[in-house]
Amino acid sequence: MxxxxxxxxxxxxxxxxxFNATWMPLYLETADEVAGGDKALALRLLVESGYDEVTRRLDPRSPLAAGTNQQIAEIWARVAGGEWSVQRLTRRFDANFAKSMAMRPxxxxxxxxxxxxxxxxxxxxxxxxxxxxxxxxxxxxxxxxxxxxxxxxxxxxxxxxxxxxxxxxxxxxxxxxxxxxxxxxxxxxxxxxxxxxxxxxxxxxxxxxxxxxxxxxxxxxxxxxxxxxxxxxxx
CATH class of the missing domain: 3.40.50.1000 (HAD superfamily/HAD-like)
Incomplete structure (x- = not known):
């Protein structure tokens, strides 16, 4: 009872x-932007934060599935390096992910x-x-x-x-x-x-x-x- x-x-x-219909297109778009069009780096960003390239699913315990924008940014800043600081990435995530409503999830x-x-x-x-x-x-x-x-x-x-x-x-x-x-x-x-x-x-x-x-x-x-x-x- x-x-x-x-x-x-x-x-x-x-x-x-x-989830997949709403968020995976945004994750793929943002990874490509951060990687500057480098497909290998974009894939590494996703994999390091919870994406399985074989199953094309997310680890349900990963930052991409259940974390904050800042937690994802911390990983991507480490992997991408260069001009992408945690703060800049967090702002980019907030802006890009806000598109989810405009795209009608x-x-x-x-x-x-x-x-x-x-x-x-x-x-x-x-x-x-x-x-x-x-x-x-x-x-x-x-x-x-x-x-x-x-x-x-x-x-x-x-x-x-x-x-x-x-x-x-x-x-x-x-x-x-x-x-x-x-x-x-x-x-x-x-x-x-x-x-x-x-x-x-x-x-x-x-x-x-x-x-x-x-x-x-x-x-x-x-x-x-x-x-x-x-x-x-x-x-």
Whole structure:
């Protein structure tokens, strides 16, 4: 039997939006830019930060899958060297990755409909991402979720980083719920570990991101094909 759930905290990319369709084109474009068109260097940048050139998938624990822009920048600055400092790369990532909203990322379901159903059940809703706070707010606005989402935070919101508990704790403070009444939904082990660290009532994995079922199953209470199954699960 599932515990009582009165709030749901969603990861963004790979959970609300299809990860590969949204992010891999941006990663490839940015790597090519940083490498100055050197295909071998561009591939090395990606591989060093979590890309498997054989499977063409990301390691779900890697910076590209679950890290911050600065964490990726630290690796790429070391590999690329030259004029690309960590600070310059972080600014470039923030600018390039902001394009994700302009490119209309692919939602895994009709987010406004799903969130509307959850709100009518009395649930509080939050979004916690390792992308920037600005990008998270842009997603909420672009997909007409304003008024449905009670809390938004990014890696730069001052609540720490996944897999630490800070983002869940901040959500709980904002919506005045104990962690045991919150379900955390995400596509990586970092999301599941964040849920555990904060004492969340449920850790729910989804298969629309970078982690296969066998990876998530070791860390999640349940693994769902996508968040489209969430309403039935919490009925």
């Amino acid at each position: 599932l515990p009582t759930v009165r709030g749901v905290l969603f990861d963004k990319d790979g959970t609300l939006f299809d 692919t939602p895994v379901t009709d987010l406004a409909v799903l969130f509307g159903h959850l709100k009518r059940k009395g649930l509080r809703i939050g979004v916690a991402t390792m992308d920037s706070h600005a990008a998270a707010r842009a997603a909420v606005e672009t997909f007409e979720l304003v008024g449905l989402v009670d809390f938004v935070c990014g890696y730069d919101s001052g609540h720490g980083h996944k897999p630490g508990p800070g983002m869940v704790e901040a959500f709980c403070r904002a919506v005045e719920l104990p962690a045991r009444d919150v379900a955390v939904v995400g596509d990586t082990p970092h999301d599941m570990h964040m849920a555990r660290a904060a004492g969340a009532g449920l850790a729910l994995g989804v298969l629309t991101g970078v982690s296969p079922r066998e990876v998530l199953a070791d860390h999640a209470d349940r693994v769902l094909a996508s968040i489209a199954e969430l309403e039935t699960l919490l009925a």
